[in-house]
Amino acid sequence: MKNYIQWGTLHLDVQTGCLLVSFLAAFGTVYLKQRINQVKMEEWQLTWNAVLLLIFVWKISYFMLHPFLSIKHPVYLLYFSGGKPGILIGAAAALIYVFIQLSRSSLSLSALLHILCLVGCSFFLLYGILQAFLVKDAVASLFCLVSSGILTVFIGRKKIRLVPIYAVLVLMLGLSSSPFFWLKSDEAKGKAAAVSTTGIKQGDVPPDFMLKTLDGRKVTLLQFKGKTVFLNFWASWCPPCQAEMPEMERFYKENSQKPIEILSVHLTSEDSVQAARAFANKHKLTFPILLDETGEVSKRFHVVTLPTTFVISPQGRIVQQHIGPLNREMMESLME
Structure with a gap:
């Protein structure tokens, strides 16, 4: 399986594509819940702004981490980001922004945490489904679908006790990321690599030249x-x-x-x-x-x-x- 998607000369890494789709779908799900329940959207907008700030800071964090290289080669800012350290910098900036906005307004911290939990659970479940589908693991796919069903019921209700539902979702997310559910896929990859032939796919022996x-x-x-x-x-x-x-x-x-x-x-x-x-x-x-x-x-x-x-x-x-x-x-x- 290719690890990128190609449209003509445009390429998108599959993992990046899965992350992007899961991210947009998660926020769309929460937005839909807010609209259905006809509640105020201030907390949702604050969450969205914080995530956008995180992405922006992550993108420009290459300059913060490598200022001299960025000045010498400005084009680096176009193609590179700060990687994992940049994500941490972006997360810190987003948290500071959220606390400042909460201190200046009447927004509810509990409502904001509720939205963040919904977005996080939706994101990881959707991402898990996509990953399970890509590796063709029926057990993991079914597990993630059941988890998504629980989340769907949760989203559809206006009043529900939060702690038990979040506890179940966190437990299921933890299990879905454990070696138990992905062992089958890893074994399949190992077997595929063992019998691979000459080619340019992952696990193949590349053609000599x-x-x-x-x-x-x-x-x-x-x-x-x-x-x-x-x-x-x-x-x-x-x-x-x-x-x-x-x-x-x-x-x-x-x-x-x-x-x-x-x-x-x-x-x-x-x-x-x-x-x-x-x-x-x-x-x-x-x-x-x-x-x-x-x-x-x-x-x-x-x-x-x-x-x-x-x-x-x-x-x-x-x-x-x-x-x-x-x-x-x-x-x-x-x-x-």
Whole structure:
């Protein structure tokens, strides 16, 4: 199964898509409940504003965490975020905003917590259903559907005791995230990886190739077996590629003592050797730059959008495919 959704040249990571759909559906569910019950919407609007503030701060948090890099490469702010630390910064900003608004108005803290619990439970249940569907786990799908049914009954009632319902939902959410319910899926993935063949899907052995580097050496993919390989496809005219290359170099230097290799395949058939050399010199790249002069290698890996990166395990199997620019933190997370 692909880990991204493609419409022409537009790509969306499946996990990001699931998070986005679950997030919008959860807020839509709570909004619908508020409208059905004909209650005041101030608490709902405050919750919505707080979440939007969290997302905004998370997006610009790269500047807070890496101010000098952001000033040197402003384009980073377009493609990168602050990652997990950025989420914490955004959450802190949202909490401060909520407490300030509560102190200035007559909004009810209990009503706000009620909405937050509803949104959180709705989000995780919807996300669980999507994940269970993607991995085709019937047990987990049924479990999440039953949990959603309980939540639906809860949302449909105007008066209900909160503590017992929230306790049940939290318990079910905890169980749904435990290894017990996802063990079947993990075992299926392990079996699929064991019998995989040559290909470009997750768990496959990628097709081997031989390309020349900028300094004239011949390099094959197979010779790096035993290392974690980031197989990156790029071109000098690609703005996202220009943003990620300095970050890749930073990651490469910081992990120089580890069994990690970056193979940067330049689409020479759509660019030029001179452009690749000038780009490598400008950014002082030290990892191998491979020249795909015929475009054959990029065709084998079905590369449509630049940049595209395949993460290959030391055992020589594809563990991840990422479409779009990477920064150092993202590369580290792909190795986990």
